[in-house]
Amino acid sequence: MVKISGMRPLFIGIVIFMIIWVLVSQVFDMVLLGSILDQFVNIGLILLVILFQDEIRRFLMSLGSKKGWKFISKLFIPVDKQQQDTSHITSIVLACMNMSKARIGALIVVQGDLQLNLYEQTGEIINADISSRLIENIFFKNSPLHDGAMIIVGKKIKAAGCILPISQNPNIPKHMGLRHRAGLGITQETDAKVIVVSEETGKITFAEEGRLKINVNPEELQQLILAE
Template structure:
């Protein structure tokens, strides 16, 4: 068997290892790692019984579980599968490839929101006004926008501050910015059940982290208690972000590094 081992077999093994590693990361981020471990254990037992020991009766029973198990897995992990496929399609390599065919003027115009958003966040942090701002990237956020009040307004620093003013009816929800426009405010974001966050970080940070796990959006959180700015992206949360760091993150010059 080993004499027939070639470069194609090596590529096959590497692809399987990469797939299992990415699946492990996905399950770990969503808090379903225990289920993933159980599935892997079941597959090992199935291979051992059916292929190695060749137990026909037990193997036939496990085969039935495997045939129906695929449908069950799709139902149980539909959100994780959707995020995995989206992450695969929106990988940076694909983005760099598509950016080769885009005009520089179009790329520059997509960052018009950075200055007003940065100014508003710094002002709200100084005044200790809580805020939750979601910046849409590639994934459409219409589903989340419809949980709040729909807007179609220019991104303006004063407007952002007024929406998150303590007496405003929309200050408790999240604002969604898409295509250089304020798309919605007062929106409800998903809250992860297994996120490990410091005790001093509240519901806004948990919601922002949950949104970054569900989508590819960039989420800015302004703490009402501490007057600090945090940014969540791809399941990572950077806390105590400065004005310069916020501007670099929004412009794509700096990546979000998880808190330590």
């Protein structure tokens, strides 16, 4: 899983600054320089909130979602495992495999806990049962809806031809096109999972929480979609 973010150098810089602050203030007892650095530390929390606001927002959204509550409940309440019906997920994976072989581009959004009504309204409402044949027909090159995103809610294809927010992250690999940027963009705004099939290479990319996993195989794709 590749994190598409420029925050790593910033985090390293903060760690280095904290080490320098400890050395100056506590080890070498440099009063003047230490007092200056103390002022930076005092406002550091506010700066961190500003700099990492997207990451903090995603963390709080995840904590307050059903997924977060499920994780917390599992720590205290034993849950009986029941057989999960995954036939609709299998249909999605099968469609992606077929489109990958045929080099048919696709952008599929699987809704999480946060509703995607705003994005559904930008496309055509379908509200049909999931089937691999229907997914492939929608993304067929001559289909009027093939350029937009498909939104899946539960076991239904809710909408197609939808417009998604485009990620402006400069660290996205240059060979990735608009579908990948749109797929990454929606995962930066919501807790949705996204599948992108490249029209140029046929490779399947999975996106979640602002991260991309490139060139996934069918088994990995099914596991990633089902993972909580």
